[in-house]
Amino acid sequence: TVKPFEEIPGLWKNGVVNLYNFWKLDGVRNMHHIMLKNFNTFGPIYREKIGYYDSVNIINPEDAAILFKAEGHYPKRLKVEAWTSYRDYRNRKYGVLLKNGQEWKSNRVILNKEVISVKMLENFVPLLDEVGQDFVGRVHKKILRSGQNKWTTDLSQELFKYALESVSSVLYGERLGLMLDYIDPEAQHFIDCITLMFKSTSPMLYIPPGLLKLVGAKAWRDHVEAWDGIFNQADRCIQNIYRELRHDSGSTKKYPGVLASLLMLDKLSIEDIKASVTELMAGGVDTTSITLLWTLYELAKHPSLQEELRAEVAAARAASQGDMLEILKRIPLVKAALKETLRLHPVAVTVQRYVAEDIVIQNYHIPAGTLVQLGLYAMGRDPKVFVRPEQFQPSRWLRSETQYFRSLGFGFGPRQCLGRRIAETEMQIFLVNMLENFKVEKQRHVEAQSTFELILVPDRPITLTIKPL
Numbered sequence: 001t002v003k004p005f006e007e008i009p010g011l012w013k014n015g016v017v018n019l020y021n022f023w024k025l026d027g028v029r030n031m032h033h034i035m036l037k038n039f040n041t042f043g044p045i046y047r048e049k050i051g052y053y054d055s056v057n058i059i060n061p062e063d064a065a066i067l068f069k070a071e072g073h074y075p076k077r078l079k080v081e082a083w084t085s086y087r088d089y090r091n092r093k094y095g096v097l098l099k100n101g102q103e104w105k106s107n108r109v110i111l112n113k114e115v116i117s118v119k120m121l122e123n124f125v126p127l128l129d130e131v132g133q134d135f136v137g138r139v140h141k142k143i144l145r146s147g148q149n150k151w152t153t154d155l156s157q158e159l160f161k162y163a164l165e166s167v168s169s170v171l172y173g174e175r176l177g178l179m180l181d182y183i184d185p186e187a188q189h190f191i192d193c194i195t196l197m198f199k200s201t202s203p204m205l206y207i208p209p210g211l212l213k214l215v216g217a218k219a220w221r222d223h224v225e226a227w228d229g230i231f232n233q234a235d236r237c238i239q240n241i242y243r244e245l246r247h248d249s250g251s252t253k254k255y256p257g258v259l260a261s262l263l264m265l266d267k268l269s270i271e272d273i274k275a276s277v278t279e280l281m282a283g284g285v286d287t288t289s290i291t292l293l294w295t296l297y298e299l300a301k302h303p304s305l306q307e308e309l310r311a312e313v314a315a316a317r318a319a320s321q322g323d324m325l326e327i328l329k330r331i332p333l334v335k336a337a338l339k340e341t342l343r344l345h346p347v348a349v350t351v352q353r354y355v356a357e358d359i360v361i362q363n364y365h366i367p368a369g370t371l372v373q374l375g376l377y378a379m380g381r382d383p384k385v386f387v388r389p390e391q392f393q394p395s396r397w398l399r400s401e402t403q404y405f406r407s408l409g410f411g412f413g414p415r416q417c418l419g420r421r422i423a424e425t426e427m428q429i430f431l432v433n434m435l436e437n438f439k440v441e442k443q444r445h446v447e448a449q450s451t452f453e454l455i456l457v458p459d460r461p462i463t464l465t466i467k468p469l
């Protein structure tokens with residue numbers, strides 16, 4: 001017989017006491033480790049309440065399948081109140097990230113065609129490849145200037161610029177020029193604001209932003225300042241395109257970018273377009289850059305694997321006469337390496353849904369409306385789910401090992417990451433270009449871990465050495 005909801009193990013009876021203990025343990029930055037510990041203590045399902053954050057947590061792929069089958073027509077993930085509060089405070093529209101229900105669906109369906117459909121790849125790939133080539137050029141220059149025939153550096157700032165340049169070129173069909181020596185200070189400010197925005201969000205998962213605003217807390221002030229910077233910069237970019245479009249209304253055949261396509265399509269209001277394009281621009285920086293940093297880190301730790309990837313890329317290039325769209329169809333191991341990176345170093349610590357209907361997981365009844373979280377980080381490291389999970393082995397994704405609900409780094413279903421196609425393509429193109437030109441090495445002793453700053457990021461600078469082939 002099915003056990004009642006109240007019997008799910010875990011600490012959920014006193015949210016305030018739990019919040020106090022959580023804070024003492026520096027729980028905010030360790031939320032992924034605490035989840036691991038909780039699954040060890042309570043088993044594959046536990047309930048938790050910290051502050052006002054009340055959830056049921058699961059780890060098994062089979063249970064993930066049950067969760068996503070109950071997500072309904074308008075899947076809803078955890079409401080990040082800091083983000084909605086800012087928009088309410090400044091009277092800005094929610095984009096697709098924050099909308100729910102029918103309004104979310106109608107916006108999302110239109111955005112899907114322009115942003116995540118496979119058809120768009122032929123438009124995106126040339127734009128992204130140009131950025132990839134410019135990145136290679138920039139690295140060559142740095143190596144030359146060092147006078148040592150190598151470049152040793154913490155690449156994160158360079159990768160932020162690569163990611164922003166990439167997503168901007170797809171959104172606006174224009175380059176920002178971030179691969180140059182002198183970059184627009186506004187663009188650098190935008191990058192800093194995104195990092196601050198994520199960082200200042202995490203405490204507000206547990207303490208309502210309304211309260212922090214009331215007492216004038218720093219987290220809230222930082223958060224407002226960060227989003228203000230993000231919206232100002234995005235507004236400037238959007239205004240530019242809007243003005244250009246009025247002057248010559250898209251007469252040329254050249255692909256004009258996501259924003260101009262949406263404006264010409266005329267199916268969403270300008271305010272809706274602005275809101276979602278801003279979210280895409282902000283969502284497109286730290287996510288892909290940090291994933292690429294982790295990938296380079298793993299490839300530096302595994303030199304023979306790095307050679308295997310290089311050989312695959314060389315063969316793909318030869319078989320495709322240099323056509324990048326064709327190359328991308330011939331690099332399964334590179335794609336698997338990115339999957340493997342997201343298994344060990346996911347950007348999102350969980351994927352969550354408020355379930356639309358009553359369900360049964362691990363023989364417990366879970367009523368409709370409950371917030372259920374799949375612990376992505378914990379699942380990726382669970383030996384019951386992945387053979388030798390501690391090892392970075394891209395080939396596991398190419399063997400017959402079952403993949404059933406195991407590759408969820410971008411979420412799942414109709415509410416999955418809207419930027420997924422851009423992210424994947426941008427990262428693949430980055431790796432192709434880098435592998436063809438450079439070898440990546442690291443100092444033996446530094447072992448980086450994840451730390452939670454709303455997204456999971458490396459807990460220390462990752463210093464890599466790049467050498468020409």
Ligand code: HEM
Pocket residue numbers: 077096097098108167279280281283284285287288291342346347348351352408409410411412413414415416417418419420422423
């Ligand atoms: C949502 C991961 C890159 C924009 C999400 C979600 C995840 C995710 C897990 C939630 C999905 C769900 O609830 O099922 C990632 C990862 C990335 C990445 C791992 C890179 C490695 C990007 C990029 C963009 C972007 C490059 C923008 C170009 C968005 C947006 C949503 C979203 C707008 C909300 C979609 C909606 O609610 O309908 N992402 N993301 N992401 N992501 Fe990404």
Ligand code: 2DC
Pocket residue numbers: 077078080097205278279280282283284287347348349350351352417454455
């Ligand atoms: C953070 O407990 C931990 O892709 C919380 O590009 C649950 C949670 C809810 C929503 C998740 C968030 C976590 C991590 C960051 C995600 C976000 C949904 C979208 C966002 C995964 C797991 C992200 C990074 C978007 C951000 C776009 C935005 C800045 C405009």
